[in-house]
Amino acid sequence: MTTYTVPDLEVSTTDADGTAVSLKFKAGDVTPQTEREAQAFADLAAAGIITVAAPAAAKAAKSKPAAAEETE
Amino acid sequence: MPLQSALAQVGIAKQSSKGTAIANPDYAFGVTDGSILTVDVQQEAEERTSAYLASPGVNRTGVVAGFNFTSRAHAGSVGLLAFAALGTDTFATSTHTLTAATSVPYLTMFGKQGSTIYAVQDCKVDSLEFSWDGNNPLAVAASGMGTTVNYSTATFTPGTDDTYATYMRPAGGTFSVDVDGASGATAISKIVSGSVSIARNLQEIMVSGAITPNDVFEGRMDVECSFDVVIDDWTQWRAIATGTTSGTSAAPTPLYGTFSCQFTDGTNTITLAGDRVAFTADVPAADPAGGYLTLSLAGLSVMPAAGGSPLTITLAGGKGSAY
Numbered sequence: 001m002t003t004y005t006v007p008d009l010e011v012s013t014t015d016a017d018g019t020a021v022s023l024k025f026k027a028g029d030v031t032p033q034t035e036r037e038a039q040a041f042a043d044l045a046a047a048g049i050i051t052v053a054a055p056a057a058a059k060a061a062k063s064k065p066a067a068a069e070e071t072e
Numbered sequence: 073m074p075l076q077s078a079l080a081q082v083g084i085a086k087q088s089s090k091g092t093a094i095a096n097p098d099y100a101f102g103v104t105d106g107s108i109l110t111v112d113v114q115q116e117a118e119e120r121t122s123a124y125l126a127s128p129g130v131n132r133t134g135v136v137a138g139f140n141f142t143s144r145a146h147a148g149s150v151g152l153l154a155f156a157a158l159g160t161d162t163f164a165t166s167t168h169t170l171t172a173a174t175s176v177p178y179l180t181m182f183g184k185q186g187s188t189i190y191a192v193q194d195c196k197v198d199s200l201e202f203s204w205d206g207n208n209p210l211a212v213a214a215s216g217m218g219t220t221v222n223y224s225t226a227t228f229t230p231g232t233d234d235t236y237a238t239y240m241r242p243a244g245g246t247f248s249v250d251v252d253g254a255s256g257a258t259a260i261s262k263i264v265s266g267s268v269s270i271a272r273n274l275q276e277i278m279v280s281g282a283i284t285p286n287d288v289f290e291g292r293m294d295v296e297c298s299f300d301v302v303i304d305d306w307t308q309w310r311a312i313a314t315g316t317t318s319g320t321s322a323a324p325t326p327l328y329g330t331f332s333c334q335f336t337d338g339t340n341t342i343t344l345a346g347d348r349v350a351f352t353a354d355v356p357a358a359d360p361a362g363g364y365l366t367l368s369l370a371g372l373s374v375m376p377a378a379g380g381s382p383l384t385i386t387l388a389g390g391k392g393s394a395y
Contacts, residue, residue, distance in 0.1 A: 049164070
């Protein structure tokens, strides 16, 4: 499933049978574990509230110290 | 002694599921219009002949309870009402982002008139309308229906009583409507009045054997808006009619635009925004008395092509966690 970068986040919504659903996430990269979460995250990404996480390789390159990049 | 009409409050609480009525309101507040609850007793004259010209009786087919009132937009309670109308609340960094979902939550709605208290369980919001005129306070009209009424043992000890709470107003806010989105027409900021409404088109499910609804169920979601705007030229109207600000023939396809209206209450704000709104507008009326022309825009806010919500309500403030 798609991984998303989220802030500290709480989501309240309602299941198809009318049961209240509460989801809580800590800031960071989160991968939805269920279809319900996946749909909720896709909706939040479409609304611009969360973003799709950058691929791991791109993140690693971005996090390298500047000095290390210069010596390579 | 007559009952006093001004001693009235309504209350609202979110249920965890159908059938789990809440004992007391999460939020309580007064109304500017409406009643503490609605009870629609559905009955019609018996259509049967007899020895007399009057109908021989009446058939009762249902008793449907709910709510229908207009109030102010207090930050805490308006967030719950908006969540109940849209269906999803995402809370991050003290801000609620409320977006559309297929299902909306069940509520217990309370009404208190003097010392008389009633409560309706398993309610859903059928319609929620925000409206304003100039810098008068933002009005919030809510209606909905539920299943059964607690006529005798309801209580009214609200978690938050908004009697003296401040409320959202246009003054200090920002307003913009753009009939063609990012295209040629300039966004209009001179909005003098407007409204934004959400309709969930609820149906009550009446099953044989029960006189009250078994459930209430959502229909198609309609988001509509209207804005009276002061115009400096005809470009917006011409764009709606012809597709471009300088078009010379009627456009065969609709144009989609946007709106964003922010109201303030101290550090609290509420923003109503639509990203794919099809506007129409009549030609403004000429007036022998003179004065500025007002273009009355009517918009239907539909699903954005890339997904998302036909209406996004952003509430800074309100409850300190997701509703």
